[in-house]
Amino acid sequence: MRAPLFSPAPLAAAVSLALSAVLPQAQADTIIDHANGYTLNAAGTLQRFTSLAFDDLGRIVAVGSERETAARLPKAEHIDAQGKTLLPGLIDAHGHVFELGEIASGVELFSATTLGGAVRAVGEFSRTHPKNAWIRGFGWNQEVWKLGRFPTAAELDAVVGDRPVLLSRVDGHAVWVNTKALEMAGIDRNTPDPKGGKIERDAAGKPSGVLVDAAMELVNKVVPLPTPNEARGMLDHALAALSKVGLTSVHDAGIRVVQDDLYRDYADHGKLTTRVYAMIGDTAADFDELSKEGPLKSYANDVYALAAVKLYSDGALGSRGAALLAPYSDMPSTKGLLFYPNAEMQAKMNKAMKAGYQVNVHAIGDAGNRQILDAYAQLIPKYNNVELRHRIEHAQVVALEDIPRFKALGIVPSMQPTHATSDQNMAEQRVGHERIKGAYAWRTFLDQGSRIACGSDFPVESPNPFEGLHAAVTRQNNAGVPAGGWYKNQAMTLTEAFRCFTLDAAYAAHQENVIGTLEPGKWADFILIDRDLFKVPAEQIGKTQVLQTWMGGKRVYKKDKRPD
Template sequence: MPRLHPIAASLALALTVSAHAQTPATTGTVIDNANGYTLNAAGKLVRFQSLAFDGQGRIVAVGSARDVAARAKGFQHVDVQGKTVLPGLIDAHGHVFGLGEVATAAELYSSTSLDGALATIGSFARANGQRAWVVGNGWNQEIWKLGRFPTAKELDGVVPDRPALMHRVDGHAVWVNSRALALAGITKDTQDPAGGKIERDAAGEATGILVDGAIELVTKVMPKATEAESRAALDGALAILAKNGLTSVHDAGVGVGADKLYRAYADSGKLSARVYAMIGDTGEDFDRLSAQGPLKSYANDLYALSSVKLYADGALGSRGAALIKPYSDAPHTHGLLFYKDGEMRAKMEKAIKAGYQLNVHAIGDAGNRQILDNYAALLKKHPGAALRHRIEHAQVVALADIPRFKALGIIPSMQPTHATSDQNMAEQRVGPQRIEGAYAWHTFLKQGSRIACGSDFPIESPNPFEGIHAAVTRQDMRDVPAGGWHKEQAMTLQQAFRCFTLDAAFAARQENVIGSLEPGKWADFIVTDQDLFQVAPEKIGRIGVLQTWVGGRQVYRK
């Protein structure tokens, strides 16, 4: 599973740089001497030497130095000295506040054993004695080779005095100690909630692992983040995004508080990446946020709130993903559908009738089939509701269901590094037949589907070049496995570039304003230290970002 960059270590530098972001020129700016690449409206790769944008941050010319200069008289010039210039990269599925929060919690992504994780948690707890709860992120029992989940008693050994909660790497299970179980009132008699599971021992006692819908049993008794903490998390996340060359992100699940902060940051000029936000579920927050209908554009396309995020099932690593047939390595379980068909359809219809794009998390083949069935019924009932609906992850899909994405106009929103992170357990979970429809990027692209690529940060690294590397090589950042994992499903370099730019923009219905460097669009671009289209494939993930610009404003400089 993933190895996040040392987010906490890089945060201070990134924050310092972004604090000194330049303001747009009053007349305009020309980026000169560029080794430039972009896609045009047809998706064809084109080269350019110069890029000009006006004082509002809109592109006025792209092309040869002579042609651009003729259209940009009186503009100031910035010489990038032959460095590579690319459109700003877009992450079509991430969790922005979660990214910022990772830097202030125990970091378990790099732990390679249970003992190592416990040592990290213990050190963190001792160093943060003032915290009411000890929280961490990123544990993965598959890497630890335990053959089981960790337990509350093991966590009690290093955090005996306070409640502790550690998020699994996929975000679909938590490991808690006995104090947390007691605060949540979880006993032998507590029933599994809908769409969730309390792991139990042979005597029926809770072991300390809560999967999917059961997580809320504990999180509802945790103190809510203060506005100051939320602002700190957003500041940290924006700095990380800028440092990694991400000029736009699709935030997969926001509520009233996040929406308020995004608008405030956009109003004050502090929103240094475009955010296409998805309202989390169709409950109380949706009712409040949807009162005025979808917000398609706010503050010069810096913010949008016109989609809804729902969940069909859990994750593969915790065996919460819903499968049609039992797990190959656990024949006693099929995983979990969060809702019955009618319940899920009601949620989906509520969002569609209100005019929102639907983006539904579905990882297992049963989860994907449920959502495809519901899309088929709802799009027939509401034929004017073709809003480029999506399935987030589309991770394990029955081969017979893949063509239905194209037939129904459903966008597969996929995360390339999930495949290279999951290679250590995915085929054991689903077996050799079902794996043919798993992480099946080539199959989707061949039929004409447009894939929106993302990372699912902070579950995976936010670095989009690691995503492009995974898409092209089907290898992790250690170049494992040799030759690539199920290499037949790899993307070409241009396909991977497109799914992190133009097609990610298309999935947010924003391809007319971002996703490529063309006249009339926003000047969202990055300058990199290596040429993406010339570097060896195994080195793509190590490309570094030198500058990041959003709407003609420099928001990061190395």
């Protein structure tokens, strides 16, 4: 079960953090001394250092020993790191920033281990939020509940019947609604399944309360949009959560005009405390508006960029919306759903490429991945733009014969390590023993020379990158399950995992020359943590606590000092 996103992880024995008192926000040329520093160089080799120097603009001047950095900035302010471990700021290559912020205002269902527990949580939230026009929530997972079916509207009606309820599944590719929400959306037994979506129905053909993939839009379109103040609250909450876990840059996988406006406003006023590489959601009206001046490669000192487009090929494995080449092993009546026919998907990709944008397409199933690889094989030669580093987001279940095509076409696999450890409870049931060999296949991709960009897909998963590092190395969830790791032959080394959350995530956004490592000329984005990441046992990686987060030479997060 995925941990709740906004509950702090259990702390190890509290440590005395004199560090928090001696590391003020830098205002001038600054040298951090006596650090236990690790970074990669441009070639991806792990380097050690004890001192980091950056100027008053937040650019790194020198990395090395105290003597080397002092010689470069003789008048700098010196700050003693007291031996704490210092790393480059970590990068999440696939998340959803506003959705992360939205979760705080709804029902948290990640920790609901039974259907009854989820229903009770919804009922309690409804009672304590009587003014909410809609009851919203996120994180349910029928696989954890061992139901063998989806939940129903009737089960929600029993606790909330007077107001609409809309609850997103843990993967974000299905919603569970009550009867009131179905009525408000005009969904009844005569409503056809939309293209690329499915309305779950009972034996009599009546909508049962779960809408999969494109069918979600039937109800989403009647949900009131956030007010400007609500949107700012979402962004504020998300930025605070990201800094707390050491993320100094994220790739926001699908935004609209209103979100772009807010990002630029925050960047203009120095309030964007995590760098954002944004992708325009789809190639419809928002793309037409946002692409008028072409890709925005850098804004406000590399704090913001809008140079990519996010598209969807298929749904998710847990809701059986992922498109497979052969039927699901645990439900032979379906092969999942492609969102668009090949020609329509290729037209969307063509429109984005013609305008000069990097194209990043969500593909979970082997049929979804093949559809997109086939489209790239047609379009990349047409535009001769392999240098745009087009991506497949998730690349989750790929036919073994298709994996080499990523390298041949120059496609970046953008993958999320915790998806494997969260999906282990159902993935092999869905696709069987043979197809699972091409699923979550990080080692296979790395061995052929692909550069994996790692992320979390928050809020589907926790945004904590140390949980991702732990999953990448151990192939285990936070509880250490399964013993020995799930298909451990596909695990990464710690250095490889560190690289995919730093240098290669930056590479996937064309930002490897400004962030991703601690090297002269790059931004001073770094974190201090409570343990030596490269010396602790692997089972401790996910328990790492961030003490401080710095972006562009300014401290944006400091962990509260706790008593011994």
